[in-house]
Amino acid sequence: MNEIAATLFRAGLLTAEQREHWKRAWLSTVDHKRIGILYMVTALVFFALGGIEAIFIRLQLAVPKNTLLHPDTYNMLFTMHGTTMIFLVAMPALFGLANYVVPLQIGARDMAFPRLNAFGFWLVPFGGILLHFSFLAGGAPAVGWFAYAPLSETPYSSQLGVDYWALALLVLGIGSVGASINFIVTVLTQRAPNMTLRRLPLFSWMIFINSFLVILALPVLNAGLVMLLIDRRLDTHFFLPPGGGSAIMWQHIFWAFGHPEVYIVAIPAFGILSEIIPVFSRKPIFGYEFVAGSTVAIALLSLLVWAHHMFTVGLGHTVDLFFVASSLLIAIPTGVKVLNWSATMVGGRLRLDTPMLFGVAALIQFLLAGLTGVSHAVAALDWQTKNSYYLVAHFHFVFVGLIVFAILGAVHYWFPKMSGRMLSERLGKWTFWLMTIGFNLTFLTQHFLGLAGMPRRVYTYPDLPGWGWMNMISTIGALFMTAAAVLLVWNLAVSLLSGKPAGDNPWNAWTLEWATTSPPPHENFHELPPIRSRRPLWDDANPDRPDPIVGTKWKADTFVPEKNKASVLVFVISESGFFGVLILAYLFYNATPQPGPGAHDLDLLKTGMFSLCLFTSSFTIWRSETNHFKGNHRAMSAWLAATILLGGIFIIGQVLEYWHLFRSGVSVSSNLFATTFFTLTGFHGLHVCIGLVALLIVLALALVGDFKQGRSPALQAIGLYWHFVDIVWVLVLTVVYILPHL
């Protein structure tokens, strides 16, 4: 164990005083660099796990009519492989990279909220263990990473696997939203003084944009997971047609999240390519504005087009038509990016070191992924190929061909910064070629396998012409990739111990992370170079021909919001997505009246009175804030107490309402009205209660006298949240109580 400490110490990853308690120094860290590395190490562990699952899948499929795996075991491995690779590998790896690189690139000392950062990381191993614990609790989920209803419902999956799956994804989803809020606020508030928003390096810019996508898309999944869990544990019928539910609803919710999710992992990969390709072409990126702007286009479009995942569901020609058109549009901004990266390389002095090799391969493979993607946007073609290996090949070209390759490029690119030592170029090139050959053997072949008619999601197949040998090639390719992965780990270990020292800026790169030592000191920078353009280190090294100055014509260029308020605002946007789904579900399930309890069992008058209390509390908290600003300490506490009292009365009103309904025999599983009613109002009530706890804490702090010195943003931040909870209640009151009376 002391050897590990000694190694870390030699690599500069531990200070002398931390050597004695190195485990605690790392496990209790709130330093963004260490958290970033922890994220990546965790991703690597799960990568090994998901990889082993993939190997078993490939071995089972190597020959026709194979009996290596039991069909159920196959389904479990298949589900766990998909879930693990997306939620426990791709996302943590990219979040880890972003965690390490973004604060350095923007010249910050750390993330805006270091503790939230640590919390977000620790939810990853927690979620991962929760997911894998299902193996011990009666069997892993066997429903695919998409968990289509009704297969994922109790009548068809009675084991606990799906429950663990849903809980794990909820935990991971919360962690991702937390991390993304942190990224947004960090970029907005922690930038070095001259690092304006338009001077951001592309990786940081893309993480910034991508974080908005995360906070908008993940809550949609969370809402779906909550509904699935309620279905399974409380015996309701959100997604069960026999009880009036809609299985298609699950697909809509899942893909409304699932499609943006593709871009949530792809955009950071785009960011990595946008860093690596210019540096190894010795040219600034071609068309920074287009690369940055097309990212926004991709992010926004991706939220609109999820229905193209559902062409084969049978939504009807009309719906298909609209989503064919809008899905084809995504090809434009992605095409713009590919052209920009290519144009960056044209006429450059290419240096084909390992990071660049991975970058170029990612670019070429992503081009193919994009082309097959466009073919899937055409519904008529999609019907023929969706359920075949052609689709498996397509999305593995995105997830492995682009994303994993980009991550590997990033690891080779930034490892010297993280460890102070270079990775072995020789081993790196071996890894690259093994990986590239293996990947293409496996997945290029699967395009043809799919076109030859082999369906996906099957545990074995008949010996049809061509299927056997193509599957064998695919499996051999997987073994090549395994070798590449082993080599990578070997390279990481050996280079950490005895790699050649990297120096501050081994690649002659131009962004700020290379302006500090490798590894950077705890506080990141002793001194920052002047920042006038997007390549401060180039300007520093070439004072006679600097980059054109990027101006500060917009106020937003240098705008720095207060970080607590900003974080709550972003959180509120995220929560709106969650409530949006619940409200839409309520409207959908209650569009036609159903037998049993309904809106007529609710007492509008009584609820209206209690609602009035809640609405008044928005006023009282505002009064509390104004008094706080005036320095009127006692009035502030009094208004705050009034707010808590009013919120408390509202909750009591809700308890009374629930009690009344329970007494008259209405429970959450009575019918879909009751289910949606209790889900929607219950989650709102939960938010009120959380707000009350936060307000009580603020009140306690106020009474102790914490707010007497100057203005504190805490009250305002809580106030924003409280207003949001009230606005949600306006909507809930309208939809649930008032609408049926119109």
Place this chain on the structure above:
Amino acid sequence: MTTTQFLVSGWTWNAAGLIVGATSMVAYFAAFRTRGRIGYFAAALSVFLLTLLSPLNALADGYLFSAHMLQHILLLLVAPALLLLSLPRSLSVVVRPRLLGHPLAGWIAGVGAMWFWHAPTFCNAAVVSRPVHALQTASLLVLGSLFWRQILAPREDERLSPPSAVLYLFSACVTCSVLGIIITFSPIAVCSIYTMQPKDPFGILHTIRAGWGFTADRDQQIGGLLMWVPMCLIYLSAIFAQIARWFDETPSPAPVKI
């Protein structure tokens, strides 16, 4: 009546529309002479007149919910945007009372118009009653102008800055998409008047239902989808223009003195 016959005879003689069109043309040239951007103005006027006079209006008048939705989008989003673009770049567009000039008011105007006129009662009323229909048309133009003023005001200093504009437009896009999604998947008719047998003054109903395949269900679906997808694309295009503005490094030319 066949489709071709309908396209020839389906034009509406809308005196009020023509008068408004003619008056605005006279007013435009009187006020700006050649300082305006005539191309945009011609486009705005054409969109306005085509929306109200062409067979689209005949279809929206009791036959097709989707035609009504298209009209709605043209009047709320396209015509006002073109009109604002047609104004001379030095013109200050001041809104009184000042509260209406606030971004939140603009946002509520644009999004509220969508939600308000698709409440079943108002949606039906606008089809049945002429005055309500006229009120709807006028309100869409006015509210649309209020909405777009934040983005397309001729003078740079009266517009939102690009990041705020992106938030403004994107939240509007999402809010309208939500309504589009509700309409698309709603098992009940949003504007029930269109599901009833219309008077069919053109004798085109059979062609619409059987020939074009616009059943009542599909009609509503198309209406919802128009709001969900193409309408959002209008907002998204505006967002892209904002991104271009954000990254534009050329200094904006000093306003020309008149």
